[in-house]
Amino acid sequence: VTRRGDVNAPGQDRPPGGDRSASTKTPRPDRTASTDTPRRDRSASDRPASAGTPGRGRAANANTLLVRTALVALGVLLAARGLWLLKAELRPFSNALSIAKWLVAGPLLHDLVVAPAVAITALLVTSKAPPHWRVPVLTGLAASGVLALIAVPVLLRPSAGPPNPGLTDHRNVLGLVITLAVICVIVGAAGIAAKGHDRAGGRDGFLAQLRRDRGQLHRGRGGRAVAGRLRARLGGPRR
Amino acid sequence: MSTGVRLLPKESDFTAPAHDARVTSRVGLWLGVAFTVCFVTGLLSHAIQHPPGWFAWPTRPVGLYRVNQGLHVISGVAAVPLLLAKLWTVYPKLFARPTLRSVAHALDRLSVLVLIAAALFELATGLLNATQSYPWRFFFPPVHYAVGWLAIGALAVHLGLKLPIIRDSLAAPVSADVRPSTHSHSRLVHNAPGAEPRPAGHTNALSRRAFLGVTGVTTGAAVLATAGVAVPWLRRVSVLDWTSGTGPQGLPVNRTAAAADIDAAVPWTLTIAWPGGGRVLTLDELSALPQRTAELPIACVEGWSASATWTGVPVRDLLAHAGAPAGHAVHVESAERGGIYSTSTLPAAHAADPLTLLALRLNGEVLNPDHGYPARIIAPSRPGVLQTKWVRRLEVLP
Numbered sequence: 001v002t003r004r005g006d007v008n009a010p011g012q013d014r015p016p017g018g019d020r021s022a023s024t025k026t027p028r029p030d031r032t033a034s035t036d037t038p039r040r041d042r043s044a045s046d047r048p049a050s051a052g053t054p055g056r057g058r059a060a061n062a063n064t065l066l067v068r069t070a071l072v073a074l075g076v077l078l079a080a081r082g083l084w085l086l087k088a089e090l091r092p093f094s095n096a097l098s099i100a101k102w103l104v105a106g107p108l109l110h111d112l113v114v115a116p117a118v119a120i121t122a123l124l125v126t127s128k129a130p131p132h133w134r135v136p137v138l139t140g141l142a143a144s145g146v147l148a149l150i151a152v153p154v155l156l157r158p159s160a161g162p163p164n165p166g167l168t169d170h171r172n173v174l175g176l177v178i179t180l181a182v183i184c185v186i187v188g189a190a191g192i193a194a195k196g197h198d199r200a201g202g203r204d205g206f207l208a209q210l211r212r213d214r215g216q217l218h219r220g221r222g223g224r225a226v227a228g229r230l231r232a233r234l235g236g237p238r239r
Numbered sequence: 240m241s242t243g244v245r246l247l248p249k250e251s252d253f254t255a256p257a258h259d260a261r262v263t264s265r266v267g268l269w270l271g272v273a274f275t276v277c278f279v280t281g282l283l284s285h286a287i288q289h290p291p292g293w294f295a296w297p298t299r300p301v302g303l304y305r306v307n308q309g310l311h312v313i314s315g316v317a318a319v320p321l322l323l324a325k326l327w328t329v330y331p332k333l334f335a336r337p338t339l340r341s342v343a344h345a346l347d348r349l350s351v352l353v354l355i356a357a358a359l360f361e362l363a364t365g366l367l368n369a370t371q372s373y374p375w376r377f378f379f380p381p382v383h384y385a386v387g388w389l390a391i392g393a394l395a396v397h398l399g400l401k402l403p404i405i406r407d408s409l410a411a412p413v414s415a416d417v418r419p420s421t422h423s424h425s426r427l428v429h430n431a432p433g434a435e436p437r438p439a440g441h442t443n444a445l446s447r448r449a450f451l452g453v454t455g456v457t458t459g460a461a462v463l464a465t466a467g468v469a470v471p472w473l474r475r476v477s478v479l480d481w482t483s484g485t486g487p488q489g490l491p492v493n494r495t496a497a498a499a500d501i502d503a504a505v506p507w508t509l510t511i512a513w514p515g516g517g518r519v520l521t522l523d524e525l526s527a528l529p530q531r532t533a534e535l536p537i538a539c540v541e542g543w544s545a546s547a548t549w550t551g552v553p554v555r556d557l558l559a560h561a562g563a564p565a566g567h568a569v570h571v572e573s574a575e576r577g578g579i580y581s582t583s584t585l586p587a588a589h590a591a592d593p594l595t596l597l598a599l600r601l602n603g604e605v606l607n608p609d610h611g612y613p614a615r616i617i618a619p620s621r622p623g624v625l626q627t628k629w630v631r632r633l634e635v636l637p
């Protein structure tokens with residue numbers, strides 16, 4: 001089922017003419033393999049070179065095994081150094097307990113709180129938001145969420161040290177509020193632009209259009225097409 | 240969907256295109272760069288504060304330590320959205336069954352757990368420390384340092400274990416409709432020709448390319464919002480900058496005279512000592528010596544930095560005036576009682592540098608008590624915590 005404004009999986013096979021993805025309309029050189037060649041051929045061309053002559057493949061595999069073994073061995077040594085350094089910090093027992101708590105809290109909080117919250121939010125947005133709003137809204141939510149997360153220690157300052165002029169007297173609530181407002185405005189503008197473009201008869205999503213413009217610039221067709229599209233986007237009738 | 244309420248999702252419930260090794264390894268590549276920068280700058284900062292015998296840190300450019308710590312904090316902030324994005328791409332694997340397939344698989348999962356625990360620990364404690372919060376019992380610097388080794392070690396193990404899938408998925412185009420196997424770690428598998436399209440749920444989700452775009456935009460936003468801590472000209476843009484960048488005489492203070500328990504009533508003298516000799520100077524004598532003015536940054540281990548104009552006596556001139564031998568490291572003692580940062584050691588290179596000052600004035604005024612009145616050390620390319628304040632004794636080491 002192809003939905004209007006779908007920006008997904010541009011390489012997927014679609015009925016001819018009904019395909020809205022930029023990659024099929026204007027194949028870029030680096031993507032021709034993924035759009036024009038039949039699947040069976042692709043599987044061979046996508047494989048790394050090591051799948052070529054058997055002899056070379058064996059040598060490459062041996063090299064890979066060597067690199068992998070070296071990485072694992074090096075990693076074990078580095079981690080062992082970390083544990084050895086950590087051992088000196090485990091006394092008194094309350095220290096060890098505190099370190100353990102902070103080590104365990106990260107994976108637990110992520111797996112049980114952060115990731116489910118992301119999953120539910122993303123599910124809501126992708127099922128409820130109109131197609132042209134999806135990318136702007138998800139981008140805005142991701143940026144807002146990360147900025148809010150980074151702002152937590154700045155705003156709350158749990159167990160702060162003694163006050164330091166110029167360093168700890170700056171609770172930037174206003175800064176975060178302004179940032180979130182700016183993100184909302186950008187999301188709104190991007191969504192409206194994509195929607196307006198849809199109504200004006202544009203068939204691609206906003207991002208696909210941008211990508212195509214970039215492709216034309218790359219191929220040296222100059223900025224005329226881009227300028228025309230900008231004019232169209234700024235209000236004039238399309239062509 | 241099956242009947243009844245399932246508490247846990249299944250791996251196959253996650254149908255979004257972003258749950259794909261091609262996305263994971265691309266985000267992982269960026270994250271690897273951020274982690275490596277963070278680890279190397281952290282190592283350097285640690286070595287500057289606890290120099291092993293073979294280690295030397297240059298005195299020029301004067302802002303070198305400032306750049307080092309700026310990179311440390313900015314790469315750490317950038318790693319927050321990158322790590323979250325990367326974890327999201329592999330989140331379905333948490334629900335893969337059977338939980339443990341073999342000893343090798345168990346070790347693989349253990350290494351991933353250690354990596355995630357250590358990485359989140361470093362980012363969380365680092366960010367809290369940068370904003371001067373300490374909601375824990377342990378002493379931050381050695382623990383953050385030790386877990387840094389643990390994280391980079393687990394990362395190397397992880398790279399070693401995943402190398403084939405990383406290589407294959409980086410070589411495969413992001414948009415093409417091939418999927419790396421969720422079970423085999425060795426090869427990408429390709430959807431068979433005419434295979435049934437993936438479940439309808441995924442068509443609404445972000446494409447792989449769009450997911451990478453969102454990750455990039457979010458990382459950029461996080462960096463812009465905080466980089467002003469270390470990059471002065473970004474201060475206006477950095478809305479989450481946790482420093483105001485001002486303070487007494489236009490410069491932030493990281494330890495006040497009150498916190499350091501400095502008793503202004505005690506008469507001040509400066510003692511200069513060296514093997515076999517010594518000299519005591521009063522503040523008037525010190526002020527009468529030829530002064531030098533220099534623009535030098537003060538750059539904290541916690542990432543913030545600010546430039547200021549300092550005036551004082553170059554330490555090497557002061558030692559020469561007192562008759563102390565040149566070319567040695569110099570131990571600096573503060574009037575601060577107790578406190579692990581009440582002393583510091585200027586390496587020989589810094590002690591000999593004409594820009595290393597025993598400063599008496601800041602931005603044209605006599606030092607504020609919070610900036611170390613009557614005299615403090617300010618040296619080029621040094622951690623702020625070693626720019627000892629309220630100096631009362633300089634000892635030339637043998």
